Amino acid sequence: MKLSKLYSNKPDLFETIFFSSGLNVIQGEIRLPENKRKDTHNLGKSILGKLLDFCFLSKKNAKFFLFKHEQLFNQFVFFLELELEDRSYITIRRSVTDATRINIKKHNDSHQDFTQSTHWDHENLPFEKAKEILDSILNFYCLKPWHYRNILGYLLRSQDDYRDVFQLKKFASKHKHWKPILAHILGFNSDLIEKHYELESQLNDAQNREKLVEQELGGSIEDISQIDGLLLLKQQDVNERQRLLDKFDFHSVDQAKTKKIIDELDLEIATLNKKRYSLEFNRKKIELSLKKQQILFDPNEAENLYREAGILFPQQLKKDFDQLITFNRAITEERNKYLIEELSSIKNKLKNIDQTLSQLENERIQTLSFLCETDVFDKYKQISNELITLKADISFLERQREFINKLQVLRAEIRQIREQYQNIQIDIERDLEEQNKKETSLFSEVRLYFSRIVEDVISRKALLNVKINQEGHLDFSADILDEAGRSTSADDGHTYKKLLCVAFDLAILRAHLKDNFPRFVYHDGIFESLDDRKKVNLLNVIRQYSDFGIQQIITVIDSDIPLDNDIFFNNNDIVLVLHDEGMQGRLFKLPSW
Template sequence: MKLSKLYSNKPDLFETIIFSSGLNVIQAEIRLPENKKKDTHNLGKSTLGKLLDFCFLSQKKSEFFLFKHEQLFNQFVFFLELELEDGSYLTIRRGVTNAARISIKKHNDSHQDFTQLTNWDHENVPFDKAKEILDSILNFYCLKPWPYRKILGYLLRSQDDYRNVFQLRKFASKHKDWKPFLAHILGFNSDLITKHYELESQLKDARNREDIVQKELGGSIEDISRIDGLLLLKQQDVNERQRLLDQFDFHSVDQVKTKKLIDELDLKIATLNKRRYSLEFNRKKIELSLQKQQILFDPDKAESLYKEVGILFPKQLKKDFNQLIKFNRAITEERHKYLKEELSSIKKELIDINQTLLQLGEERTQTLSFLGETDIFDKYKQISNDLITLKADIAFLERQKEFIHKLQELRTEIRQLNKKYQKIQIDMEKDLEMQNKQETSLFSEIRLYFSRIIEDVISRKALLNVKINREGHLDFSADILDEAGCSTSADDGHTYKKLLCVAFDLAILRAHLKDNFPRFVYHDGIFESLDDRTKINLLNVIRQYSILDIQQIITVIDSDIPLDNNIFFNKNEIALVLHDEGIQGRLFKLPSW
């Protein structure tokens, strides 16, 4: 598929462009001296690429120039004529006002004027449907399962798209949206890469759900066996209390509560009281110890006293006393540290014991109250309350059991997904190794074309490389090599980055010449910032690829042309000349917007 013609319903405001099958130059000439030093001239050479994208059914966006200045363009209707693989033609009609309604027609003759046509094959078709129809007619089967628009980013390179060889401005989103497609057109198994991203997403989702379930469990995960055992005991208690309520007989309950009061509650209370007494005793001893341990001897005062009574106090003796005091202080500080830690632990345990004793005391009071209660209805009421509490406990355990089941299922799911993920990872590595190793693979072919283009332009080899990074995803790189075959930083500059982008696009097109694949590429400002020799070499490569049946549309400004126009470009290569001598020199014969 190539471009044949671009025109509108207002030829006086938008000049018709006829595209040749080879090289097409959109040349902007700065004729007014006062404009020669300006960086931008608003003639429309870069706008052409945006307009072509619009005719190829790009999504409507408010910031797009046709819609941003809709009052200027609302009457425009554009027509893009394409030459298809079988030699027939296809015209796409799209207006600005009703941009979501598209008309399409196939025809046998080129350079038609359908501005007044009434019998379209598909007329005013909804936007999404129109893209499906166009995708079906173009039939780029080697792009499947992706539609035709996926490749257009590499075929309509704007100035912003020279920043990265692989990730275009339109792909400034998640890698999963463009890496599988790029791998596909390079000859790799894109199904593996797509599945890899899907499994990664599923794993992330499953792990997030696992975290949620763990939080719902409250951080304490019990095993199923323990919960089942507790449920069995709780249910037994429920059945027993229900039987007592049904029979209205509380004698056995009295026996159970009496046994619990003697064997459990009183014993626990006595044990805790004994422990509390021991802790309180230790606490007081530690507090006294912390208060008493002070060093009262002062060597300075002793020296002064000795002087008063006329007795010599040797300096060495004072030094020994100071060292002894220092040593004792160090020991004392270390001991204080451990005593304080022990004191803190004792106080904490005392708080816990006091709280437990309060709870046990309350439970003992309730049990004694129950045993001392003579009113059978009060006992009925208390057992009913016990039954409600037991059932609430059972409901809680059942809910916890449900969460644990869900958690077990999620962990099983995560293990299975992880197993598939690792299998896909291995398959990706095998596919990568195979495509790199085979000299006849599509990737090897693209690699050779890519390097040859760079070598023809700047006499340096270049390497197109694909590897798997630590996260298990594909990484793409394009490097200019030195004489030893090592990567250099030359591609970091804008100039060489642009060359790498151009070489990549052309290499892709050439490698797919045997397929039903697009045969055109648009490069905006292709010669900007290049030196004259590089421009000449690049033009020679462009012409070579035109001979190979690859149509190229390039935009240039006359100041970037190193030689006379008649020598640098052939007349039949210039598709459109723009200039700054009034609005007639613009792409749109309208005032600047």
């Protein structure tokens, strides 16, 4: 598929553009001296790519120039004529005011004018339906299951799309929206890559649900066997209390509570008091030790005392005493550190024991109160309250069991998804290795064409590479190589980055010449920043690829044309000249907006 003609219902305001099958140059000429130093000239040469995208049924966007300045363009209707693989033609009609209603017509002859036509094969089509029909007519079977618009970004390169060879401005969203289609175009198994992203999404979703369930559990027990055991015991207590209430007999309860006081509460209270006594004793010993640890011997005072008594106090002896004191002081500081830590631990233990003793004493008092209670109705009321508490505990445990069951199901699902995810990743790695090693693979073809284009322009080889990143996804890179075959940073500059983009687009088209695939590419400002020799080299590549059957539409400013090359373009190359001498020189013969 190639471009044949672009026109509108207002030819006096938008000049019709007839495209040749080879090189098509949109040339801007800066004729006024005061404009020669300006970076932008508002001629409209860069708008042409956006207009082509509009005619290829891009989504309506309020920021798009036709809709942003709708008062200027609301009367415009645009027609794009395309040449198909079988040498037949189709024309797409799209208006500004009713941009979501599309007309499509097939015809056998080129350069038709359907501005007044009332007969269309497909008329007033809803937007999405129109894209489906256009996709079926173009029949880019090697793109399936993707749509024709998925490849257009690489065929209509604006200035914003030269920042990255692979990730276009329209692909600023998640990688899963563009990496599979790019991998498919390069000959990799895109089904695996799509499945990999799908499983990753499922895995993230399952793991997020797992976290929510864990939060519901609140960090409590996750052993369902333990939950079932607690439920069994609680249910037994409920049955026992219900039986007592039904019989109105509390004798066995009295026995049980008496046994609990003797066998449990009193014993635990005694044990804790004994432990408390031991801890208090240790606490006081540590506090006394921390107070008493002082070194009372002072070598300087001893030396003065010996001197007054007329007795020799050797200097070496004083030095030994000083070292001994320093040593003891270091040991004391280290010992104090551990004593302080132990004291803090003892105080925390005493605090916990006091709290536990308080709870046990309250329970003992309540139990004794129950045993001393003579009013049977008060006992009935107390056991009823205990029954309510037990049932609430059972309800909580059952809810915990429900969450744990859900958690177990989720974890099983996560294990299953993770296993599938890892298996798919292994398959992707195998496919990547196979396409890299196979000299006749589509990827190898693109690689060779890509490097050859760059070498023909700047006499340096370039490497197109695809690898697996740490997340297990494909990463695409394009690097200019030095003489030793090592990657350099030359591609970091805007000029060479643009060259790599152009080389990539052309390499893709050439590798797919055997397929029913687009045969055109649009590059805005293709020669900007290149030196004159490289411009000539690039133009030779462009002409060579035109001979291969690839239609190229490029935009240039006359200042980009080498000064010493009067025949850089011939008359047949230039399909539209724009200039700065009034509105008639612009793409749209309208005031600047």
